[in-house]
Amino acid sequence: MSVSDILKQKAEAGQNVLTEYESKELLKDIGIPIPEQKLTQSKEETINAAEGIGYPVVMKLMAEDIVHKSDTGAVKLNLGSKEEVEKAYDELMEIPSKEEKQISVQGMAKEPIAELIIGMTTDPQFGPALMFGIGGILVELLEDVSFRIAPITEYDAKEMIHEIKGFPLLDGFRGKPKANIDAIVDVLMKISEFVMEHQEVYEMDLNPVFIYEDGIVCVDARIILKSEQESD
Ligand code: ADP
Ligand code: MG
Numbered sequence: 001m002s003v004s005d006i007l008k009q010k011a012e013a014g015q016n017v018l019t020e021y022e023s024k025e026l027l028k029d030i031g032i033p034i035p036e037q038k039l040t041q042s043k044e045e046t047i048n049a050a051e052g053i054g055y056p057v058v059m060k061l062m063a064e065d066i067v068h069k070s071d072t073g074a075v076k077l078n079l080g081s082k083e084e085v086e087k088a089y090d091e092l093m094e095i096p097s098k099e100e101k102q103i104s105v106q107g108m109a110k111e112p113i114a115e116l117i118i119g120m121t122t123d124p125q126f127g128p129a130l131m132f133g134i135g136g137i138l139v140e141l142l143e144d145v146s147f148r149i150a151p152i153t154e155y156d157a158k159e160m161i162h163e164i165k166g167f168p169l170l171d172g173f174r175g176k177p178k179a180n181i182d183a184i185v186d187v188l189m190k191i192s193e194f195v196m197e198h199q200e201v202y203e204m205d206l207n208p209v210f211i212y213e214d215g216i217v218c219v220d221a222r223i224i225l226k227s228e229q230e231s232d
Helices: 005-011 020-031 041-051 084-095 152-164 180-195
Strands: 038-040 058-064 077-078 102-107 115-123 128-132 145-149 201-211 217-218 220-224
Touching: 005 020, 005 220, 020 058, 020 102, 020 145, 020 220, 038 041, 041 058, 041 084, 041 102, 058 084, 077 084, 102 152, 115 180, 128 152, 128 180, 145 220, 152 180, 180 201, 180 217
Parallel strands: none
Antiparallel strands: 038 102, 058 077, 058 102, 115 128, 115 201, 128 145, 201 217, 201 220
16 A cells, blocks of 8 residues: 555544554555565455465554554464464454454564664654654663654764664674664655655654664554644
């Protein structure tokens, strides 16, 4: 699905929160790498999707009323066989949700050097602002994040990455390989360009983004559009 299809579909449905699946389709369309993903509605479709993507896969329940998926058991990681997919499917179907149940079957990304958080929030005074941090305890406990008002330059993006206290984790910490900083810069630039072109976007939360020596992949995302009142 293209960005304009997704945004049009949401506007027509009067919804302003994109599911993880929709958020990541949008990211893919603007050139940000995501694991291969398929949306399914039955056990058979889910198995076919898993076999098409190739094991191991991840399965997640998609519904607008499930926000923190892992808290409700809606994320099943590292499924290595048809049997595991069937069992995960049955378990996901037991999770209470008002919405029609759909499953996102996706490729299981390999373990990264670090998990990043990349986001956009709308400041009432300055408009869209970009956010960067390293996930987990660093963001939750130490609030180790950097911000810039959009649009940003490549120089700004590099500064955002280098100025966080956790930067050494990306720079070959304890014998780990160095993270691909250019790939992070590229994602920040693409989000900056996207939000400048699409003022109807209110918030973006890419959490986590897996960073490697040779690339980057966003494994979870949530995009919120402005509601009618806010976009005037
Ligand atoms: P939540 O809604 O709880 O934030 P996530 O989609 O972020 O759920 O999944 C929880 C965690 O599972 C992520 O932080 C990440 O570590 C891992 N994860 C999610 N999707 C994938 C994937 N496709 N490949 C590898 N790990 C994943
Ligand atoms: Mg997440």
